[in-house]
Amino acid sequence: MGTRAEKKAKTRKNIIQAALNLSTTNGFACLSLREVTRAAGIAPTSFYRHFKDMEDLGLALVDEVSLTLRQLLRQSRRRARVRRGVIRTSVETFMEYLENSEQHFRLLMGERLGEQKGFRKEIKKETRRFVEELAEDIVKESEASQRDILNPELVAETMITVIFNLGMEALELPSKQRIEIAERMVNQLEIVLLGAEAYSKGWKASSGGRLPSLLKGEELGNGMIHHEVESVRDTSDHSRDLVSLM
Secondary structure, three states, rough: OHHHHHHHHHHHHHHHHHHHHHHHHHOHHOOOOHHHHHHHOHHHHHHHHOOOOOHHHHHHHHHHHHHHHHHHHHHHHHOOOOOOHHHHHHHHHHHHHHHHHHHHHHHHHHHHOOHHHHHHHHHHHHHHHHHHHHHHHHHHHHHHHHHOOOOHHHHHHHHHHHHHHHHHHHOOOOHHHHHHHHHHHHHHHHHHHHHHHHOOOHOOOOOOOHHHHHHHHHHHHHHHHHHHHHHHHHHHHHHHHHHOOO
């Protein structure tokens, strides 16, 4: 038989799991304390030995959900070695998380606009942590690859938005079709990084400017056209000279 502390920890875990299971159907805001305790197999009075109120339970839920995702993403970043490796490995890890912890992600996304202010604030804080950690990785990778990235926090914020939005879309698809979503996610994140690199070199879409590589290609194309026109002129002149000699 376990110790009293172990029993308490187990009961607390059961309450959190019961709340998680119930909240994925109608949302956490719709849950009552009595529903949660019934699902956890405890008396309502026992609830207060573990949580002050339902909002306190909600915050514990967010903390557990966020911690699971954060740990997985950290593991994936340690495995990656190059920039594209970071993106692909992170996406693959996130999709694994989605496959194994769908309830967690539904709760995290579903309560972002929920009724409880404390809940929303905690989710926002956790999302900010994701952004900050990803921004650190972007800085490290840009230094290692000698690629300048302007405003890495804004880049990270954009990337997290892409991941979460496509993650929500993937929830409604069977496992096989989620592979396509993962590839879209990788491609979109690559485009975000490429855009950030171009932006750091002074290119802005709003100013009507074009990427240096495109300009170079266009200039090269114009040079080739100019060369061909001159060749045609030279050939034409040479033909006229031959005719005059005949």
